[in-house]
Amino acid sequence: MYDKSCNCYVRNNVRFKQIHWTIHQVFDCGEYEPSNVKDRVVVDIGAYVGDSAVYFALRGARRVVAVEPHSGAFAEMLDNIRLNNMESVIIPVNAGLASKPGKVCVNNVGIDATGFIHHGPGDCPNAVPAVTLGELIN
Secondary structure (H helix, E strand, O other): OEEOOOOEEEEOOEEEOOOOHHHHHHHHOOOOOOOOOOOOEEEEEOOOOOHHHHHHHHOOOOEEEEEOOOHHHHHHHHHHHHHOOOOOOEEEEOOEEOOOOEEEEOOOOOHHHHHHOOOEEOOOOOOEEEEOHHHHHO
16 A cells, blocks of 8 residues: 555555565565574675565564665665664665675666666676675674
8 A cells, every 4th residue: 555654655564665576575475484584684685675674674683784786776775674664673785796896787777677687797887896795794
């Protein structure tokens, strides 16, 4: 349901800037339901618009590190984190995961297409930092 007071969609008391297919997968289809994240630190690689990060936080994760290279999806993730007052639990990182530091070239595609695109190492106008798993853990 669209709520004009927050300029967002509300589903089961969870707020989202837009409703994407992944929100249905995570919240309605139970994609991560078997995962026990209570009191754990979760690293969400390819966090998209933060749907799974919000889900993990609601399921009791102590902290969620949400890594998303696409600038549009990352911006929407920031909105979704704020809409759900999860700034103290979810740490958003605008970068790509790689085997070594450098840059990740992000393809110039819309938010809905970014989940189906491979962003690879390299420098381009849409490049973001490349971080390693070790850097994230530290």
